[in-house]
Amino acid sequence: MDTILTDEQRMLRSMAESLTAGITPGGQTTEESIWSQLADAGLIGLSIPDVDGGSGGSLTDTVLVTEVLAAASTPLDQLWSGVIAPALLHEAGAGDILHEVCSGARRVAVALDRGLTALGRVDDENAIVINPGLAREALALDEAGRLVICAVAPRDDSADDQLISSGLGNATEPPIGTPLDDSRLRSWEAISLTAIAADAVGAAAAALALAVDYAANRVQFGAPIGSFQAIAHICADDHVSVEASRALAWYAAWAVASDNDQSLQSARTAKIHATQTGRSVCEDAIQVHGGIGMTWECPAHTHLRRMLINSRCLGGNDLLLDRTADNRLALVDS
Amino acid sequence: MADKLRIPTTAPQHGGGTAEYPDPLPIETDASAEAAVGVVREWIEQAIPAEWRIAAEKGVEQLREVRPREAYEQWYPAFASTGLAIPQWPRAYGGLGVSSTTARAIEAELAPHRLGRLNILGINLAGSALLHWGTEEQKRRYLIPIVRNEEQWCQLFSEPNAGSDLPSLAAWATRTETGWQITGQKVWNTWAEKADFGILLARTSPDLPKREGLTCVILPMHQPGVEVRPLRQLTGDSEFNEVILDEAQAGDEHLLGSVDNGWAVARTVLSGERQNVSGPGSGGGLDNLGGRSVHRLLQRAAEANPAGRPADDAIWRQRLMKLWSEHQVMLWTNLRVRGARKSGREPGANSSIGKLFSTEHNKRLQEAWFDMTAMVADAGATEEGRRVRYGFLRSRANTIEGGTSQVQRNVLGEAILGLPREPDQYHGASWRDVPR
Numbered sequence: 001m002d003t004i005l006t007d008e009q010r011m012l013r014s015m016a017e018s019l020t021a022g023i024t025p026g027g028q029t030t031e032e033s034i035w036s037q038l039a040d041a042g043l044i045g046l047s048i049p050d051v052d053g054g055s056g057g058s059l060t061d062t063v064l065v066t067e068v069l070a071a072a073s074t075p076l077d078q079l080w081s082g083v084i085a086p087a088l089l090h091e092a093g094a095g096d097i098l099h100e101v102c103s104g105a106r107r108v109a110v111a112l113d114r115g116l117t118a119l120g121r122v123d124d125e126n127a128i129v130i131n132p133g134l135a136r137e138a139l140a141l142d143e144a145g146r147l148v149i150c151a152v153a154p155r156d157d158s159a160d161d162q163l164i165s166s167g168l169g170n171a172t173e174p175p176i177g178t179p180l181d182d183s184r185l186r187s188w189e190a191i192s193l194t195a196i197a198a199d200a201v202g203a204a205a206a207a208l209a210l211a212v213d214y215a216a217n218r219v220q221f222g223a224p225i226g227s228f229q230a231i232a233h234i235c236a237d238d239h240v241s242v243e244a245s246r247a248l249a250w251y252a253a254w255a256v257a258s259d260n261d262q263s264l265q266s267a268r269t270a271k272i273h274a275t276q277t278g279r280s281v282c283e284d285a286i287q288v289h290g291g292i293g294m295t296w297e298c299p300a301h302t303h304l305r306r307m308l309i310n311s312r313c314l315g316g317n318d319l320l321l322d323r324t325a326d327n328r329l330a331l332v333d334s
Numbered sequence: 335m336a337d338k339l340r341i342p343t344t345a346p347q348h349g350g351g352t353a354e355y356p357d358p359l360p361i362e363t364d365a366s367a368e369a370a371v372g373v374v375r376e377w378i379e380q381a382i383p384a385e386w387r388i389a390a391e392k393g394v395e396q397l398r399e400v401r402p403r404e405a406y407e408q409w410y411p412a413f414a415s416t417g418l419a420i421p422q423w424p425r426a427y428g429g430l431g432v433s434s435t436t437a438r439a440i441e442a443e444l445a446p447h448r449l450g451r452l453n454i455l456g457i458n459l460a461g462s463a464l465l466h467w468g469t470e471e472q473k474r475r476y477l478i479p480i481v482r483n484e485e486q487w488c489q490l491f492s493e494p495n496a497g498s499d500l501p502s503l504a505a506w507a508t509r510t511e512t513g514w515q516i517t518g519q520k521v522w523n524t525w526a527e528k529a530d531f532g533i534l535l536a537r538t539s540p541d542l543p544k545r546e547g548l549t550c551v552i553l554p555m556h557q558p559g560v561e562v563r564p565l566r567q568l569t570g571d572s573e574f575n576e577v578i579l580d581e582a583q584a585g586d587e588h589l590l591g592s593v594d595n596g597w598a599v600a601r602t603v604l605s606g607e608r609q610n611v612s613g614p615g616s617g618g619g620l621d622n623l624g625g626r627s628v629h630r631l632l633q634r635a636a637e638a639n640p641a642g643r644p645a646d647d648a649i650w651r652q653r654l655m656k657l658w659s660e661h662q663v664m665l666w667t668n669l670r671v672r673g674a675r676k677s678g679r680e681p682g683a684n685s686s687i688g689k690l691f692s693t694e695h696n697k698r699l700q701e702a703w704f705d706m707t708a709m710v711a712d713a714g715a716t717e718e719g720r721r722v723r724y725g726f727l728r729s730r731a732n733t734i735e736g737g738t739s740q741v742q743r744n745v746l747g748e749a750i751l752g753l754p755r756e757p758d759q760y761h762g763a764s765w766r767d768v769p770r
């Protein structure tokens with residue numbers, strides 16, 4: 001595993017950064033225009049092989065870009081429709097649809113079960129679609145374990161702003177590719193968990209940067225609040241958390257790509273750590289801002305909201321810890 | 335002058351002069367808990383609509399259906415005039431004047447009926463300051479309308495550049511021929527949009543050190559010099575505001591405490607606020623903190639669920655019991671602080687214990703609610719999930735409002751443990767000379 005980024009990876013990262021420079025949370029940029037910019041830059045299906053319509057990048061590339069996009073608070077559907085859905089289509093061996101998705105021409109979301117722990121079933125009336133953004137269709141499984149594409153019910157504004165729970169419409173076309181067996185579902189899960197971890201790292205890093213910047217400038221008692229150890233230590237601890245999560249996400253990207261027996265385990269570990277510590281990093285950012293942190297205008301809460309959804313999707317920490325325990329403790333000689 | 339500026343100097347005539355409110359209940363100031371509870375039981379039977387009583391037993395949601403907020407607000411003054419809303423206050427000012435033990439027994443008797451206090455900023459912030467610092471005239475003028483929720487109050491302390499360092503504030507009160515004129519900007523003022531009065535802190539002597547030149551003012555909110563602008567919170571609600579003061583007027587009768595003695599008054603308000611945020615012990619304290627109670631969490635955990643009951647899950651069981659224990663700690667700590675208050679001692683810096691503990695606790699509690707709905711509900715996509723998420727987000731403010739956790743820890747370290755103060759290069763300097 002390389003622990004230092006290559007020149008290409010650095011360039012990719014700064015490209016993503018300059019792309020997002022124009023995006024301000026809640027600002028003028030429309031979801032539509034962000035999407036076409038991402039597609040033009042090859043960032044939709046970034047790690048899908050060229051032959052399948054993607055950009056042929058590594059999973060590490062996806063992790064780097066996802067961090068940057070999350071930090072800029074690009075809508076959450078980038079993660080789901082731009083990374084997780086293409087990965088699923090790829091596992092199913094989808095042809096045309098994957099090309100369409102990677103080109104940005106077609107947007108598909110992903111449905112999960114009511115507990116948000118696994119891929120949703122088309123006949124499950126409690127299935128939940130994760131922040132579909134502008135996507136009007138979502139991927140789910142049929143009773144034979146095949147991937148199908150269904151219509152997404154319109155958004156119910158009274159519900160959680162990041163979830164759609166009004167159920168799925170019928171499948172709109174025949175099942176896609178080959179049935180997804182357990183091993184393919186596990187590969188998809190590993191990629192998805194890694195990407196969610198990267199998203200969490202990006203959101204936490206952005207929240208921390210916000211806090212540090214505020215702490216350096218806000219004056220109380222005649223001094224910048226960052227000079228009070230109570231504040232400096234919060235920021236320092238959070239920096240340790242973010243760096244640790246980043247290390248785990250990068251390691252997971254490498255392990256998952258090399259498809260060794262530690263892939264899923266490392267992806268789970270990364271997701272657990274990044275979302276668990278990420279939640280407190282975002283909350284600390286609110287705390288460091290004082291009253292301003294509780295306002296809508298202060299972006300700290302957008303990072304927190306993102307973290308909340310990340311922490312639940314594809315298994316909350318209880319569940320994932322339990323699974324890592326099953327896996328890891330089985331290796332211990334008794 | 336008061337007339338010209340529409341500054342009310344007399345209390346509202348309740349009920350528009352026709353409806354008379356009941357007298358305080360016949361409970362003697364030295365009544366035992368048992369005697370008082372007997373009277374209260376009788377009152378409950380007669381005065382609380384049967385429909386409300388039945389619904390309250392079933393739960394908050396059921397109660398909300400038969401007792402909408404407006405109906406409760408309409409009924410409330412009659413309830414409050416019995417003295418039951420705040421039994422430990424003197425009879426002359428809207429309470430029953432009973433001991434804290436008796437007051438607690440009364441509150442416990444009322445608790446199942448969910449008669450949450452209204453005007454909590456009026457009661458806990460303005461009320462405690464008025465009781466302690468008000469003239470007899472001021473107490474008679476303001477306290478009963480506070481208790482009956484006929485005049486609502488807000489707190490006008492914080493400013494954009496004076497939050498944790500509150501005594502450095504800059505809003506300025508100057509003498510006029512008839513009284514005082516105040517100019518400046520206040521911020522984060524909860525419910526200022528519906529307040530009739532604000533308890534305001536302003537600078538009167540800028541050449542003195544920051545704590546020595548402040549004065550506390552009862553500011554009539556309905557006047558041309560007061561502009562209230564809502565601020566949107568991260569929950570999406572607008573619970574707090576900024577308040578622009580442009581030559582707002584107040585009379586001498588509106589000063590609370592003497593000129594330049596405002597910091598002492600402010601400390602009473604702040605310790606009242608810290609109590610407020612830490613919950614009164616019964617009677618709906620959690621409403622103020624925001625979110626759902628630990629009791630309901632335990633109930634929810636024990637309900638049958640397809641994904642399994644959290645109450646049967648080893649990890650959840652431990653988490654639930656930790657939260658429940660914390661809740662017990664909170665109750666007992668509050669009772670001790672209240673006990674100390676009743677026996678004449680100001681809770682003072684000790685109120686920081688309850689504030690720090692209960693706000694950090696409530697954040698953990700709402701977080702547990704949030705995590706648990708992922709297991710027992712549709713992961714937040716339901717009405718329950720939405721409410722729980724709201725409670726989670728709103729409670730993030732608990733460790734900021736009423737003085738941040740960092741500030742509470744500083745208070746505990748310095749004022750209670752006697753540790754040396756944080757180095758302050760401007761200690762004792764004139765307010766004018768300190769950078770802001």
Ligand SMILES: Cc1cc2nc3c(=O)[nH]c(=O)nc-3n(C[C@H](O)[C@H](O)[C@H](O)COP(=O)(O)OP(=O)(O)OC[C@H]3O[C@@H](n4cnc5c(N)ncnc54)[C@H](O)[C@@H]3O)c2cc1C
Binds near residue numbers: 230
């Ligand atoms: C929901 C809500 C409702 C409110 N309602 C009212 C109201 O009705 N009326 C009113 O007057 N005010 C109200 N406030 C304001 C509240 O009292 C202030 O927000 C609070 O005192 C913090 O001040 P600040 O926002 O200026 O933050 P700052 O003082 O700028 O603090 C920023 C950060 O620095 C830290 N910090 C500051 N000084 C120190 C130090 N010496 N050592 C260590 N850390 C330090 C703080 O802990 C915080 O984390 C409300 C606030 C909220 C969030």
